[in-house]
Amino acid sequence: MDDFHMLLPSSSSRVSASPNFTLNMVANLQTQFHSHNVNGMKAADHNQIQHSDHPKSVYDKGNSYNSDENDHAKPDKKGGKKETNKKRRYAFQTRSQVDILDDGYRWRKYGQKIVKNSKFPRSYYKCTHKGCNVKKQIQRNSRNEEIVVTTYEGMHTHPTDKFTDSFDHIFAQMQTHTTAL
DNA sequence: CGTGTTTGACCCGCGC
DNA sequence: GCGCGGGTCAAACACG
Numbered sequence: 430m431d432d433f434h435m436l437l438p439s440s441s442s443r444v445s446a447s448p449n450f451t452l453n454m455v456a457n458l459q460t461q462f463h464s465h466n467v468n469g470m471k472a473a474d475h476n477q478i479q480h481s482d483h484p485k486s487v488y489d490k491g492n493s494y495n496s497d498e499n500d501h502a503k504p505d506k507k508g509g510k511k512e513t514n515k516k517r518r519y520a521f522q523t524r525s526q527v528d529i530l531d532d533g534y535r536w537r538k539y540g541q542k543i544v545k546n547s548k549f550p551r552s553y554y555k556c557t558h559k560g561c562n563v564k565k566q567i568q569r570n571s572r573n574e575e576i577v578v579t580t581y582e583g584m585h586t587h588p589t590d591k592f593t594d595s596f597d598h599i600f601a602q603m604q605t606h607t608t609a610l
Numbered sequence: 611c612g613t614g615t616t617t618g619a620c621c622c623g624c625g626c
Numbered sequence: 627g628c629g630c631g632g633g634t635c636a637a638a639c640a641c642g
Contacts, residue, residue: 535614536614537613537614537615538614538615538616539615539633539634539635539636540616540617540633540634540635541615541616541617542631542632542633542634543632544631544632545631545632551632551633553633553634564633566633
């Protein structure tokens with residue numbers, strides 16, 4: 430799997446206190462991870478951190494999720510309008526009371542499904558910005574109702590219409606936290 | 611009236 | 627091939 434999971438430090442994941450800040454962090458994390466080159470992290474526990482085996486980063490290409498990097502592009506047949514290519518996804522586990530977290534972007538919900546090993550439904554969101562095909566899934570962990578798993582797919586090609594936080598000190602805190610896990 | 615949500619149907623990959 | 631599970635579509639609906 431190309432996902433990695435991360436348990437945010439509880440001090441910064443009190444999204445009830447500052448929801449904008451926490452998810453802005455998530456929004457910036459992809460580029461931050463690329464620039465910091467934290468490919469050496471090993472998944473000590475599958476509940477905590479997982480990351481791709483492919484060290485090369487394809488998520489800095491900027492545009493909508495390309496998939497021809499190391500996945501052969503499926504020839505699009507006329508029946509399927511959506512490409513079913515494998516894309517990089519980034520899952521974050523946050524401790525929150527609410528599912529809907531404002532990360533500064535505008536999301537339109539386009540689906541909700543009951544997944545098999547969870548008693549909570551999974552919600553599917555798309556970024557409403559024109560030409561931005563970023564999606565995210567929000568699912569609450571059934572074993573821990575406090576844990577909300579947010580899975581991002583793709584990268585935003587546009588800035589947030591809201592304020593941009595300074596992210597580095599939180600990221601540094603998060604790095605130490607995750608490498609310690 | 612524009613924008614976002616709800617929700618059942620549809621699609622598709624995968625395992626049997 | 628078929629059924630299941632998961633992802634998406636889209637029409638209806640809600641709300642400012």
